[in-house]
Amino acid sequence: MELSSVDLSRMLTSMTLGFHIIFATIGVGVPVMISIAEWIGIRNNDEYYLLMARRWARGFTITVAVGVVTGTCIGLQLSLLWPSFMKVAGQVISLPLFMETFAFFFEAIFLGIYLYTWDRFKKPIYHWLLSIPVIIGSSASAFFITTVNAFMNTPQGFKLDGGALVEIEPLTAMFNPATPSKTFHVLTTSYLTAALILGSIAAFTVLKGRNGVYERKALKLTMAAGLVFALGTAVAGDVSAKFLSKHQPEKLAALEWHFETKPGADLLLFGTIDENNEVTKAIKIPGMLSFLAGSSLDHEVVGLDEFPEEVRPPLWIHYLFDMMVGIGFFSIIVSAGFIILDKMKNRNPYNKGLLWLILAGGPLSILAIELGWILAEVGRQPWILRGYIKVAEGVTSADNVGLTFLMFLGLYILLGVLTIIVLVKMFRNKPAEAELEDRFRGSSK
Amino acid sequence: MSLEVLGITVLWFFLYGYLIVASIDFGAGFFAYYGRVTKKEHLINHVISRYLSPVWEVTNVFFVFFFVGLVGFFPDTAYYYGTALLIPGSISLILLAIRGSFYAFSNYGSKDNDLYLFLYGATGLLIPASLSTALTISEGGFLKEEGGRVVFLAGKLFTSPYSWSVVVLAIVSVLFISAVFLTYYAWRARDLDALGVLRKFALFWSGPTILASLLVFASLKSHNPHHFENALDLWWMFGLSFICFAAAALFIIQGRNYGTAFIMVMFQFFFAFFGYGASHLPYILDPYISVSTSYTNDTMGRALVTAFIAGLVLLVPSLILLMRLFLFDADYVKGKK
Ligand code: HDD
Numbered sequence: 029m030e031l032s033s034v035d036l037s038r039m040l041t042s043m044t045l046g047f048h049i050i051f052a053t054i055g056v057g058v059p060v061m062i063s064i065a066e067w068i069g070i071r072n073n074d075e076y077y078l079l080m081a082r083r084w085a086r087g088f089t090i091t092v093a094v095g096v097v098t099g100t101c102i103g104l105q106l107s108l109l110w111p112s113f114m115k116v117a118g119q120v121i122s123l124p125l126f127m128e129t130f131a132f133f134f135e136a137i138f139l140g141i142y143l144y145t146w147d148r149f150k151k152p153i154y155h156w157l158l159s160i161p162v163i164i165g166s167s168a169s170a171f172f173i174t175t176v177n178a179f180m181n182t183p184q185g186f187k188l189d190g191g192a193l194v195e196i197e198p199l200t201a202m203f204n205p206a207t208p209s210k211t212f213h214v215l216t217t218s219y220l221t222a223a224l225i226l227g228s229i230a231a232f233t234v235l236k237g238r239n240g241v242y243e244r245k246a247l248k249l250t251m252a253a254g255l256v257f258a259l260g261t262a263v264a265g266d267v268s269a270k271f272l273s274k275h276q277p278e279k280l281a282a283l284e285w286h287f288e289t290k291p292g293a294d295l296l297l298f299g300t301i302d303e304n305n306e307v308t309k310a311i312k313i314p315g316m317l318s319f320l321a322g323s324s325l326d327h328e329v330v331g332l333d334e335f336p337e338e339v340r341p342p343l344w345i346h347y348l349f350d351m352m353v354g355i356g357f358f359s360i361i362v363s364a365g366f367i368i369l370d371k372m373k374n375r376n377p378y379n380k381g382l383l384w385l386i387l388a389g390g391p392l393s394i395l396a397i398e399l400g401w402i403l404a405e406v407g408r409q410p411w412i413l414r415g416y417i418k419v420a421e422g423v424t425s426a427d428n429v430g431l432t433f434l435m436f437l438g439l440y441i442l443l444g445v446l447t448i449i450v451l452v453k454m455f456r457n458k459p460a461e462a463e464l465e466d467r468f469r470g471s472s473k
Numbered sequence: 474m475s476l477e478v479l480g481i482t483v484l485w486f487f488l489y490g491y492l493i494v495a496s497i498d499f500g501a502g503f504f505a506y507y508g509r510v511t512k513k514e515h516l517i518n519h520v521i522s523r524y525l526s527p528v529w530e531v532t533n534v535f536f537v538f539f540f541v542g543l544v545g546f547f548p549d550t551a552y553y554y555g556t557a558l559l560i561p562g563s564i565s566l567i568l569l570a571i572r573g574s575f576y577a578f579s580n581y582g583s584k585d586n587d588l589y590l591f592l593y594g595a596t597g598l599l600i601p602a603s604l605s606t607a608l609t610i611s612e613g614g615f616l617k618e619e620g621g622r623v624v625f626l627a628g629k630l631f632t633s634p635y636s637w638s639v640v641v642l643a644i645v646s647v648l649f650i651s652a653v654f655l656t657y658y659a660w661r662a663r664d665l666d667a668l669g670v671l672r673k674f675a676l677f678w679s680g681p682t683i684l685a686s687l688l689v690f691a692s693l694k695s696h697n698p699h700h701f702e703n704a705l706d707l708w709w710m711f712g713l714s715f716i717c718f719a720a721a722a723l724f725i726i727q728g729r730n731y732g733t734a735f736i737m738v739m740f741q742f743f744f745a746f747f748g749y750g751a752s753h754l755p756y757i758l759d760p761y762i763s764v765s766t767s768y769t770n771d772t773m774g775r776a777l778v779t780a781f782i783a784g785l786v787l788l789v790p791s792l793i794l795l796m797r798l799f800l801f802d803a804d805y806v807k808g809k810k
């Protein structure tokens with residue numbers, strides 16, 4: 029099969045974003061967790077939490093580095109692969125892209141300071157204060173870049189006058205209808221993912237037989253944070269569905285295999301679909317789609333029949349949607365389960381079964397992030413700028429995209445493998461208890 | 474000043490900032506590897522890593538800032554450079570990615586892995602070489618528009634004496650800027666052994682820097698006579714640049730005022746870089762893109778400038794804090810903190 033320049037460019041963009049988004053999500057979420065741990069440690073004068081903050085921060089240095097370099101890749105690649113699109117969209121939406129770099133700048137400066145000043149201040153709270161600009165910087169950069177993605181879904185803030193862009197309003201473009209739901213969902217899921225990944229590492233250590241105070245405290249903290257963020261994620265997901273039904277109905281209809289516009293629409297879980305769009309084996313929840321989309325069981329939901337064949341998104345995104353939502357509920361149940369067992373007397377939250385589920389939470393949340401982005405981006409097909417430019421019109425005319433794809437594939441494999449090796453090496457020979465001994469107790473005398 | 478000239482000036486400042494901080498970083502990588510190979514590691518490498526560790530991410534942002542800003546202010550650049558530079562641009566990106574991540578791997582992960590350090594050092598010279606070709610291409614003659622497509626004439630680039638002279642200048646300047654800065658840093662740390670080694674590096678690379686810039690001028694004359702003429706009109710900028718160089722070299726030879734010497738080197742490159750940039754105008758990419766034809770709309774231009782000013786209000790104090798903690802804090806530099 030001969031792959032066209034468009035196919036290859038899409039593959040390369042997807043690969044770079046799919047790789048970057050893992051590290052970006054960690055980059056947005058983990059500073060929040062580090063800051064919470066350090067705060068509790070200072071407040072309660074508890075060296076376990078202080079150590080937790082330090083250990084998380086140490087691992088974070090590695091993932092940040094990969095986040096930064098892959099982000100630089102995607103930033104330049106957008107111009108290299110989609111020059112015609114960037115030339116047009118850049119006129120309207122370069123403001124948040126530009127502000128994103130300021131946010132990075134801010135984050136980079138304070139992260140540098142934070143990581144190298146653990147013992148430099150007389151009052152530990154000054155060091156904690158440095159984590160605030162790091163959080164502001166990384167969350168703001170997620171916010172700004174997500175407004176760009178929102179713009180691609182619901183473009184506004186300009187008019188087309190025979191090919192030329194006129195009446196450009198950068199702020200209107202930035203605060204388009206997709207912005208609130210998207211940024212809300214992206215931020216909550218980043219925090220959730222960070223909590224679940226860190227919880228998953230703690231669960232792994234306990235399962236391997238190291239069941240000390242440190243691991244228990246880490247589990248409690250990550251699961252409590254995880255529960256809060258998982259509930260936030262579900263709310264934000266619901267907000268996103270309501271947004272879709274109003275502004276991007278074809279995407280919601282494709283996600284839910286909803287063909288006819290009608291009130292009282294059913295929610296479909298799982299199932300299969302054939303070439304005549306006959307759905308079988310799905311679990312139907314009557315009226316639920318109407319409820320999700322409009323908070324009422326007989327709200328009218330727009331179906332795919334209102335859109336011509338060639339601008340309908342592919343239908344397989346339904347499966348991704350089910351899995352993402354499933355993982356969302358999984359994380360609510362697991363984190364709530366742990367907290368409840370922990371609060372009840374005579375119950376053991378550290379039983380093997382639950383620990384295995386917590387362990388699964390980390391990888392599953394990363395999977396959900398990937399699924400979420402794929403369904404959101406593929407659900408925009410065939411548009412790159414919905415209603416204005418199709419993907420095929422934005423692509424580069426250069427040859428050699430295939431070669432470029434292979435080069436970057438090699439790069440990401442190398443970086444992925446080395447990240448894991450370096451992280452494992454960093455902590456394997458240094459259990460928390462031992463580090464606690466020589467960092468706090470040994471030196472205090 | 475019109476908004477588009479203001480825009481390109483701001484961006485040029487950031488590229489200049491990147492030129493200085495990245496040169497320090499790139500050169501340091503090379504010296505660190507050289508130090509390990511020649512067994513002088515114990516003398517110089519801790520000076521290098523003490524400065525680099527807290528600031529490397531900041532260095533990278535200067536670069537991101539430049540290209541995001543360029544596409545923002547002058548969207549046409551995305552189109553021409555984007556189409557033409559897919560392969561060379563991707564190679565530079567991969568080198569940058571390897572460098573950044575391997576720095577983290579070797580510095581925070583496995584301290585004494587020779588391969589990580591080698592890649593870190595080698596990319597330090599290859600990246601300036603490959604990034605500098607973007608400037609070469611901007612002189613024109615290496616791109617061609619053909620049936621609505623932009624074609625990159627790679628063969629021409631590789632055989633052009635001008636292109637090679639720029640590469641040589643880029644590498645040599647990186648080593649020179651870096652050596653002078655590290656000499657100053659070693660002096661602040663009162664680390665006399667490191668100072669001795671690094672000062673020799675600085676002296677060694679000073680002559681080639683001037684020779685390479687003369688070479689670039691000579692080859693520019695035949696490659697783009699029109700740009701060369703413009704540069705001659707700005708002869709005083711290049712003259713000032715040379716005077717600053719001479720002052721810096723003098724201080725280093727005398728073995729005193731290393732701080733002033735580094736500032737002189739910054740001025741040397743400031744005048745040369747802005748002289749080059751000013752004489753390049755109005756073209757961003759000769760002859761396809763000029764600042765006035767490719768400028769984004771006025772609304773966006775004003776929004777970007779506003780965002781830029783607001784951003785500076787935030788960044789300048791933060792950068793000063795960073796420098797005070799890691800550059801001008803004598804105890805930190807000496808390794809006592
Ligand atoms: C840990 C990751 C994660 C989890 C558990 C969930 N999501 Fe999600 N979802 C994302 C991660 C994500 C994402 C990666 O952040 C996306 C991709 C694009 C976006 O805006 O957010 C997304 C997109 C996204 C969209 C499309 C938005 C759009 O295209 O504008 C909808 C409707 C939902 N989600 C709904 C939900 C619901 C109802 C969930 C149930 C709890 C849920 N998500 C859990």
Ligand code: HEM
Nearest residue numbers: 038041042045049106173174176177401402405406412419
């Ligand atoms: C400047 C903003 C962005 C631009 C120009 C952009 C452009 C594109 C393009 C051209 C594609 C390939 C065509 C397609 O399949 O839709 C794509 C796909 C994709 N983008 Fe976006 N995007 C942007 C923002 C984002 C953001 C912020 C994310 C999240 C990290 C993202 C995630 C994805 C993903 C996961 C895909 C793969 C979808 C697939 O498999 O086709 N995009 N993007």
Ligand code: HEM
Nearest residue numbers: 051052055056092095096099100102103132166170533534
């Ligand atoms: C088209 C999409 C995207 C582009 C063009 C992009 C661009 C970049 C760039 C250029 C960097 C490196 C900045 C530096 O030098 O410090 C970076 C890093 C980063 N990006 Fe992305 N990004 C995209 C998607 C995202 C998304 C969707 C998020 C958040 C959900 C995100 C969050 C981050 C974070 C937090 C970092 C800093 C590195 C870290 O802390 O791990 N990015 N990105």
